[in-house]
Amino acid sequence: MSVDKHIQSLTKVVVNNLENQHDWTQVQIHNQDNLPRPLLYGLPPKRLYVHPDEQIEIIKAEKELNERIPQEPELEWVLPLHLAEKWSIADFSAVFDAITAIPPGGESVNISEDAHWQLWRGPKRGKRILLATVQDDSTVTYYWMHNGLVKPRQN
Amino acid sequence: MASTEGDRKVRISKIAGRYLVFDIDDVAYIRREHGICAVFTGTMPQNPTQNVFLGLPLELYAEDAKMLLDRKVAYIADDPLEHLNKLKSMDDETRKSYLQSIKTQRRNAQLVFDEAKAQSQARHKDKRKPKQQLQVPVVVPTELPPASVNDDAATTTVEQKEEESLFGESSSKPAPAASQKPPVKEKLPAITPTTSNAMLSSDDGTSNPADVENHTALPLYSYLNESGYFITPGLRFGGDFSVYPGDPFRYHAHYMANSYGWDEKIPMLDLVTSGRLGTAVKKSFLMGGQKPATGDSEAGELRAFCIEWAGM
Numbered sequence: 258m259s260v261d262k263h264i265q266s267l268t269k270v271v272v273n274n275l276e277n278q279h280d281w282t283q284v285q286i287h288n289q290d291n292l293p294r295p296l297l298y299g300l301p302p303k304r305l306y307v308h309p310d311e312q313i314e315i316i317k318a319e320k321e322l323n324e325r326i327p328q329e330p331e332l333e334w335v336l337p338l339h340l341a342e343k344w345s346i347a348d349f350s351a352v353f354d355a356i357t358a359i360p361p362g363g364e365s366v367n368i369s370e371d372a373h374w375q376l377w378r379g380p381k382r383g384k385r386i387l388l389a390t391v392q393d394d395s396t397v398t399y400y401w402m403h404n405g406l407v408k409p410r411q412n
Numbered sequence: 413m414a415s416t417e418g419d420r421k422v423r424i425s426k427i428a429g430r431y432l433v434f435d436i437d438d439v440a441y442i443r444r445e446h447g448i449c450a451v452f453t454g455t456m457p458q459n460p461t462q463n464v465f466l467g468l469p470l471e472l473y474a475e476d477a478k479m480l481l482d483r484k485v486a487y488i489a490d491d492p493l494e495h496l497n498k499l500k501s502m503d504d505e506t507r508k509s510y511l512q513s514i515k516t517q518r519r520n521a522q523l524v525f526d527e528a529k530a531q532s533q534a535r536h537k538d539k540r541k542p543k544q545q546l547q548v549p550v551v552v553p554t555e556l557p558p559a560s561v562n563d564d565a566a567t568t569t570v571e572q573k574e575e576e577s578l579f580g581e582s583s584s585k586p587a588p589a590a591s592q593k594p595p596v597k598e599k600l601p602a603i604t605p606t607t608s609n610a611m612l613s614s615d616d617g618t619s620n621p622a623d624v625e626n627h628t629a630l631p632l633y634s635y636l637n638e639s640g641y642f643i644t645p646g647l648r649f650g651g652d653f654s655v656y657p658g659d660p661f662r663y664h665a666h667y668m669a670n671s672y673g674w675d676e677k678i679p680m681l682d683l684v685t686s687g688r689l690g691t692a693v694k695k696s697f698l699m700g701g702q703k704p705a706t707g708d709s710e711a712g713e714l715r716a717f718c719i720e721w722a723g724m
Contacts, residue, residue, distance in 0.1 A: 279724055305722060340684070343677035346701035350715045387722055390680050399722035400687045406639065407718045408657070408666050409696035 264294050264337075271337040271389045274397045275299060283332070291355045293348060296386075297335040298360035304328040306385065306401060309410055311377035318374050331378060332363030334386045336402075340393075353404045358382045383407060422486035423612070424477050425469075431477040431488070431624070432469040434607045439470050446485070447642050448476050449660060457604070468607075473643075475633040478624040482634075488624060498611060506611065513610040518600040525601060629653075629671035631702035635714045636669070643669075650689045655698065667698035667718065674701045674712070683719060691721035 268286060275281040275297070284299035307315070307328070319326055334356060338344070359382060384404040391397050422438040424431050432453075433439055442448045450473065452466040472480075480486035502510075627633075629652065636643060636655055644665075646654040651668030668690050672678060678699070690697035696718040703712030 301724075305724065338680055340680050343679050344683075345675045345677050346672050346699065346715055346717075347674050347703070349717055350703075353715075353717075388683070388719070390684055398684055399724050400684065401718075401720050401722050403696075403718040403720075405716055405718075406667070406698065407696065409690075409694060409718075409720055411694075 263339075267337045267339055267391055268295055268297065270391050270395060271297060271335060271397060274389070274395075275335065278397075287360070289355055291351070293351060294337070296352070296356065297337065297389075298332055298363075299335065300332055301330050304330045305333055305387075306331075307410070308377055308383075309408055311374055311381075312411070314374040314377075318372060326374070332360040334360055335389050336386050338388055338390050340390050349402070352386065353384050356384060356386070358384045420485060422480060424472065424480070424486050424488050425491040426488050427491045429625075431472040431474060432491075433472065434469045435609055436468060439468070442476075442480065442486075443659075446480065446483070447637055447640065448472070448480070449642055449644055450476055451645060473629075473633070474624050474627040475630045478627040478630055479634050479637060481624060495608075502611070510608075510610050514603070514605060515600070517605065518603050521601050521603050522599075631714050632669065632671040632700040632716065635700070635716070641666075649693050649695060651686065651697065654695075665695055667696050668693070669698040669700065672699055672701045674703050676701070687719040687721060690719065696720045 272284050272286070275284050280302040281299040282302075284297055287296045287298055289296075315326055315328075336352060359379075364379070385407075386402050388400045388402050389397050390400070420438075420441060422433060422442060423435060424433055426432075433442070433450075442450075450470050452468065453471045454467045454469050455462060456467075477486070477488060481488065633643065633653070636653075640658070642656040642658065642660055642663075643653045644656070644660060646652050646668050648654070649665065649668040651670050653669045653671075654665040655667040655669050656663045656665050668686070670686070683697075683699075686697040686699075697720065698716055698718050700714060700716035702714045705712050
């Protein structure tokens with residue numbers, strides 16, 4: 258079917274862009290019955306998103322430990338889209354309902370309950386998806402979409 | 413108009429499809445207790461083109477009005493209709509007490525004027541003293557022209573007559589007019605009443621309650637309001653609403669929000685541009701919509717998503 262083909266090539270464009278322009282690794286295509294289209298997930302070269310509250314806790318912890326805490330990258334979800342598409346709130350809700358907050362294989366093994374900042378990589382992590390919007394000239398723009406009310410980062 | 417906060421009913425005047433609040437106590441009440449800021453739209457008669465410092469009336473969104481109505485703390489008065497009805501049906505008692513309230517206001521105004529005059533006189537006295545000691549004949553700085561009081565007296569009587577005529581040529585006119593008219597010697601300043609609240613009785617609004625129309629953004633709006641957010645118009649940031657985590661006097665906005673229908677198709681370009689714009693003004697772009705009610709569930713769930721630039 259032509260729609261499937263369109264989505265396939267769209268996914269391919271995004272995978273290529275992630276791997277070759279943004280140096281992502283372990284990029285996987287994720288198929289699931291209740292998803293309207295395949296999602297991607299992968300590992301960015303550096304950490305892409307830090308919640309503002311998490312940032313505060315990291316700074317507190319760094320002050321206590323008197324050393325910098327290295328921020329390892331996390332696995333992130335990616336939703337390939339074309340600029341000409343139109344999505345509704347219902348469509349986005351369906352995608353968010355179908356996924357877990359952490360992509361498969363991304364669960365951290367050693368989270369200590371004492372270090373509050375680490376919880377943001379585990380139970381406190383909210384659902385978020387990177388919207389990869391492809392234009393006809395193969396430009397890809399990336400925007401975060403968070404589930405629910407998530408306050409903006411201090412940038 | 414109610415005496416206690418508990419049974420306060422905010423009077424929302426519906427005029428030309430807009431929802432306005434004219435009572436300053438009501439304005440403070442809905443801001444404090446219900447997190448509604450809305451927009452001041454009134455300007456000064458002396459300088460109607462200035463729009464930096466605006467005052468009463470407060471204009472509410474239809475969503476605000478509907479929310480207050482649903483919480484049973486307000487009623488909508490169809491003002492053009494009710495105003496005329498009130499004036500026509502006003503009995504002697506109410507009329508008298510209204511005229512009396514106007515008079516009280518004017519007395520208060522006179523007190524304020526007197527105080528200001530005394531203050532300025534005292535100030536000028538201090539200035540004059542050192543000069544008098546130098547024995548230099550000086551022109552005494554002219555104070556506020558005292559003529560204004562006389563002018564006021566003149567306008568007062570004119571205004572009195574206008575006020576009287578406001579209530580129509582009722583049969584009872586001559587008698588109270590004679591008793592109400594203050595002696596010209598009282599010289600009260602003329603005032604322009606900004607509201608006619610004194611004409612309202614406390615049982616007002618129960619007779620013909622009007623409803624609110626066009627509140628499409630209500631689900632998202634009340635969801636944000638109930639979560640403790642304050643909402644103001646968002647045009648200056650490029651959205652429908654700007655959403656503050658507390659009173660806008662204290663906080664910067666966190667989100668610029670747009671409300672959509674559940675199945676309303678949103679072009680990706682809108683999301684990209686809004687997300688970019690939101691990030692540029694250090695905000696997150698919030699989009700929300702409510703699932704329409706189905707057979708098994710009454711009120712559909714509300715979903716909200718936040719978009720910001722990923723930085724890559």
